[in-house]
Every structure is written in structure tokens, then in C-alpha cells.
Ligand SMILES: *[C@@H]1O[C@H](CO)[C@@H](O)[C@H](O)[C@H]1NC(C)=O
Ligand SMILES: *[C@@H]1O[C@H](CO)[C@@H](O)[C@H](O)[C@H]1NC(C)=O
Ligand SMILES: *[C@@H]1O[C@H](CO)[C@@H](O)[C@H](O)[C@H]1NC(C)=O
Ligand SMILES: *[C@@H]1O[C@H](CO)[C@@H](O)[C@H](O)[C@H]1NC(C)=O
Ligand SMILES: *[C@@H]1O[C@H](CO)[C@@H](O)[C@H](O)[C@H]1NC(C)=O
Ligand SMILES: *[C@@H]1O[C@H](CO)[C@@H](O)[C@H](O)[C@H]1NC(C)=O
């Protein structure tokens with residue numbers, strides 16, 4: 291095999307690998323490979339096509355990897371600005387008895403259908419403001435600025451499961467139920483019809499009894515609230531979709547007109563952990579965005595004058611714990627895991643020291659090339675896995691100024707101030723040298739067995755580019771890590787699939803979809819042994835696929 295496979299288990303202290311594919315000439319600035327072919331509109335593949343298997347795909351893998359992400363970036367002459375704006379393309383890699391088939395379909399959302407019908411962008415997206423219909427009169431066009439923006443329903447971020455049904459979700463009001471076998475779009479579901487929230491995140495948590503938890507904001511007459519939502523496990527009677535969902539508890543923001551943006555939240559066996567971070571939604575700017583001719587994305591800002599605060603809620607009672615846990619400002623999109631130990635919460639997160647990333651992921655930026663591309667990439671903070679410890683069980687006479695973390699295996703600190711606030715300082719969940727791989731995002735664990743529990747391994751993508759360019763496995767005990775990478779290859783979020791009757795946490799495989807901007811390199815589904823991180827096999831699919839966001843494995 292002519293590809294490059296790095297498996298690095300050693301401590302990386304000494305390793306000095308220069309950053310992304312540096313150009314040969316010493317004097318020139320670093321460059322990055324142009325990835326615009328991975329950010330372009332593609333055709334759907336509605337009928338399953340067979341993939342060409344190389345190596346060996348274990349016969350016991352029986353099910354499908356379902357993935358979501360943007361697949362169409364323009365209608366007619368009008369183009370989206372932001373990576374998150376592209377229309378949802380649903381992918382399915384079906385694995386059966388060592389063979390693989392692929393299919394994909396566009397989500398038939400209202401945004402998609404309306405835009406296609408008009409052959410222009412009618413529905414505004416996160417980073418793209420739909421322009422008024424040019425056929426309308428000047429007066430009508432002016433007045434249309436005062437309409438409330440039509441909410442988009444392009445659920446392009448992830449697959450989620452509620453009551454055993456599959457949905458695609460972004461983080462707004464609407465989700466779509468989809469048929470995981472055929473990828474057909476089924477009914478549209480409006481969160482606000484079931485529970486008093488304006489939407490929910492694309493990253494719910496699943497408890498072992500099937501109860502699902504999520505979070506969403508509400509903007510009522512009493513002000514803005516962050517709400518924790520509980521969705522019951524089964525369908526009872528004829529109750530469908532989200533019936534029975536309820537608000538478990540509401541949390542008051544630090545600043546009513548500037549609530550935090552959150553992309554996910556943490557959950558341990560007994561607690562929900564909400565991280566109120568200094569990425570703020572400036573409601574005034576968002577409400578007036580259309581009038582001011584700006585997309586919604588411009589109302590979201592990094593405001594590091596605020597600290598980051600942790601809120602802990604008892605999942606069974608809905609009670610918000612009285613503690614005040616804070617940290618210096620950081621931004622987080624994905625939590626890795628959380629668990630309880632000796633009266634403390636251990637919280638592992640992918641963190642950035644600065645939260646300006648959202649604004650940088652504009653398509654215009656990502657489609658640059660060479661030095662230009664490198665410079666924009668380099669301006670974005672890297673994301674690193676970090677561990678925080680929150681002592682839950684502090685008596686009021688706990689000493690001020692002392693580290694209250696009793697756990698011997700982590701250097702994370704929690705120090706109480708005279709005013710009762712507890713300042714938490716993280717421990718890096720990675721060794722030195724890890725920086726050279728660009729940090730880690732898209733974290734995944736052996737979820738069904740270890741979510742909310744003490745665990746040992748997580749997986750993720752390294753980001754020496756705007757998109758993932760390696761796969762990693764990190765051992766949180768030793769902090770050793772393993773890596774898979776290949777020149778010119780961009781792997782997606784790694785999804786762990788356990789071997790039947792597994793005895794070890796990492797008995798199973800990692801599935802990831804690998805794509806390349808090189809014309810001679812076909813897209814493929816990569817299957818790694820999760821334990822050794824060595825390739826078992828790959829299934830090549832001669833179809834263009836853009837880089838996507840999240841996926842889920844559905845076993846048969
Ligand atoms: C995979 O699952 C399907 C559906 O349950 C079943 O019909 C099939 O026999 C299974 N195949 C293998 C190889 O286990
Ligand atoms: C699985 O594939 C093998 C050959 O690769 C074949 O011998 C076997 O019959 C297949 N099993 C099923 C259940 O299709
Ligand atoms: C099921 O339906 C019956 C009759 O319609 C109703 O009395 C009962 O409360 C329902 N149960 C649940 C859990 O919704
Ligand atoms: C809280 O602290 C007390 C005394 O330090 C201890 O006995 C108890 O187990 C702790 N609670 C939890 C949930 O760990
Ligand atoms: C996690 O690991 C255990 C073995 O410890 C295995 O039984 C289980 O199926 C795995 N679950 C998932 C979803 O990976
Ligand atoms: C896994 O466990 C099931 C039931 O516990 C058993 O029937 C099956 O043979 C086992 N499979 C393997 C591969 O050991």
C-alpha cells in the first residue's frame with residue numbers, strides 16, 4: 291500500500307513536526323492544501339451503489355454509518371457565505387457481511403425546496419442573509435426588511451435519536467424525522483410545539499434508560515432562559531415525536547440580552563452540566579440584523595470580558611446546585627465526557643482560548659489557497675482536550691485559597707475565593723507535542739457503555755487544516771495517543787462501533803469517511819481497529835462528497 295500510516299504511541303515531547311504541509315522553500319510562508327473541492331455542491335446518489343473494498347472489513351459490523359453535512363452551497367447565481375449554511379446532504383454507508391454500499395439524499399427541507407423552486411436563496415441562513423426578491427417593487431423590498439426572518443429548517447448538523455426514531459438536527463426550532471433505511475425525509479418537527487423552547491442543540495445526551503436530555507433557549511416576557519429539556523424514553527400510546535418532553539429546569543443568564551451560545555452540554559450519571567461561555571448572542575443585534583442588512587452570524591460575538599461559568603443541575607430533581615464554579619474565559623463546542631468521583635464532577639471538554647472561530651468558518655475563507663489559506667487558518671485558536679474538576683460537595687467552611695480537588699489522578703485545580711466563587715483551572719488531557727497535530731475536535735467515546743462514567747479513551751480529528759486531517763485516539767490515563775493520517779486525506783468525525791460481546795472499552799472499530807481534494811484519490815469509508823488504531827480495511831466510493839459534520843452508527 292502506497293499510503294502513509296503513522297501510528298504514534300510514544301510520548302511526543304521531542305517531536306517537532308513543522309505545521310501543515312510546509313512548502314519546500316525555506317523563505318516562503320507556510321501554505322495549506324486547497325480544499326475548495328471539498329466545499330462544493332455535489333449530486334446526490336439516491337440509489338445504493340457498491341463500494342470497492344480493500345483490505346478486510348470485519349463481517350460482524352452489521353449496520354449503517356449515517357452522516358450529515360452541507361452538500362449544496364448555491365442556488366442559481368446566489369451563494370452561501372458560511373460553511374454552516376449549506377443544504378443538508380444525508381449520507382449512508384451500509385456495512386453488511388464485509389461489504390459496503392453508499393447512498394445519499396438531500397434533506398427535503400422547506401429551505402431546500404423553496405430555494406430550488408426559485409433558483410435563488412430565499413431563506414436566510416446563519417451566515418447568509420437572503421436578499422429581497424428582485425421582482426418586487428422598491429417599496430416592497432424596503433418593507434420586507436421589517437418582516438421577521440423566516441427560520442431556516444436546514445437541519446444539517448447531526449443525526450439524533452428520540453424515542454427510537456431518527457432525526458436530523460441543527461440547532462434551531464426544526465428537526466426532520468428521516469427514514470434511516472432509505473434516507474427519505476419524513477415529518478418536520480417543531481420543538482416549540484412540544485415544549486417552551488425556541489430550539490435545541492444538535493447534541494442531546496442519552497441516558498441508559500432511554501431518556502434523552504437536551505437544552506434550548508426561551509425568550510419570554512420574564513426574559514431569556516436556558517432550559518434543560520427531558521424527553522421520555524418510549525412512545526406511550528400514540529404519542530409521537532417529542533410528546534411528553536418537558537423543561538426540567540431553567541437557568542437565568544448572566545446577562546438577559548446577551549445569553550451564551552452553546553453547542554452542546556455535559557452529562558454525568560446524576561448531573562447535567564451547562565457551560566455558560568463568553569460567546570454571546572447579542573439579541574439586540576440579532577433581532578435587528580435583517581433591518582441592518584446583516585446575517586445572524588454577526589450578532590454572535592466573543593466577549594472575553596466575561597468569565598466562563600459552569601452550572602450543575604441534578605438530572606433527577608431539576609435542582610440547580612448552589613455552587614458557583616468559574617474559569618477564565620474559554621470557548622467549547624463539544625464535550626468529551628463527564629463523570630462523578632469522590633463528590634467531584636470531572637468534566638472533559640474540547641476547549642479554545644478564544645471563541646472567534648465561528649466567524650472564521652466562512653466559505654470565502656475556507657476556499658482560499660496557499661499562504662492566504664494558511665494565514666486565515668493560523669488566526670483561529672486551536673482546540674484542545676482539557677479536564678476540569680468541580681467539587682460539588684463543599685461545606686461553607688471549605689478553606690479559601692486552597693486547591694479543593696481531592697482526586698490524585700488529575701492536576702486540575704479548584705480554588706475557592708473569599709466571595710464563595712470556585713475558580714477552576716484545567717489540566718491538559720494531552721501530552722506535549724500534541725499541538726503539532728493542530729489540536730482535536732469531533733470527540734467521540736464508547737458512548738453507550740462509558741458516557742457519564744469513568745473512562746479511558748476518546749477519539750477525535752486532528753485539525754492541521756480548517757477540516758480534520760488526521761484521526762486520533764487519546765488515553766486519558768497515560769495521555770499517550772495514537773494517530774492515523776495520510777497525505778492529502780481529510781477524515782471525518784470518528785465513530786466507535788463495539789465488537790459484539792466486547793470486554794474492553796476499545797474492543798471494536800473506528801469508522802470515518804475520508805475524502806481528498808486530489809482528483810486521483812477516491813472517497814472511502816475507513817475502518818480502523820479501535821485498539822491498535824491500525825487500518826483493517828477501506829471501502830472506496832467513486833462519488834464526490836463534501837466535508838461533513840456529525841454521524842451516528844445504527845446497528846441492525
Ligand atoms: C445483519 O442484520 C440484518 C438485519 O437484522 C440481518 O437480516 C442479517 O442477517 C445480518 N447480517 C449478518 C451478516 O449478520
Ligand atoms: C458472508 O460472506 C461470505 C463470503 O465473503 C459468504 O461465504 C457468507 O455466506 C456470507 N454470509 C452471509 C450471511 O451472507
Ligand atoms: C394513554 O392513553 C390513555 C387513554 O387515552 C390515557 O388515559 C393515559 O394517560 C395515556 N398514557 C400516557 C402515558 O400518556
Ligand atoms: C460529601 O462530603 C461528605 C463529607 O466530606 C462525604 O461523606 C460525602 O460522601 C460527600 N458526598 C458525595 C456525594 O461524595
Ligand atoms: C463499549 O464497551 C463495552 C465493553 O466495555 C461494550 O460492551 C459496549 O458495547 C461498547 N459500547 C459502545 C457503544 O461502544
Ligand atoms: C455473544 O454473546 C451472545 C449471547 O450472550 C452469544 O450468543 C454469542 O455467541 C456471542 N458471540 C460471540 C462472537 O462470542
Ligand SMILES: *[C@@H]1O[C@H](CO)[C@@H](O)[C@H](O)[C@H]1NC(C)=O
Nearest residue numbers: 292777778807808809810811
Ligand atoms: C495524486 O495526485 C496528487 C496531486 O494531485 C499527487 O501528489 C499524488 O502523487 C497522486 N497520487 C497518485 C497515486 O497518483
Ligand SMILES: CC(=O)N[C@H]1CO[C@H](CO)[C@@H](O)[C@@H]1O
Nearest residue numbers: 374414415416442444460462
Ligand atoms: C437561519 C438558520 O437557522 N440557519 C441554520 C442553517 O443551518 C445551520 C447549520 O445547522 C445553522 O447554523 C443555521 O442557524
Ligand SMILES: [Fe+2]
Nearest residue numbers: 493553624840
Ligand atoms: Fe457539533
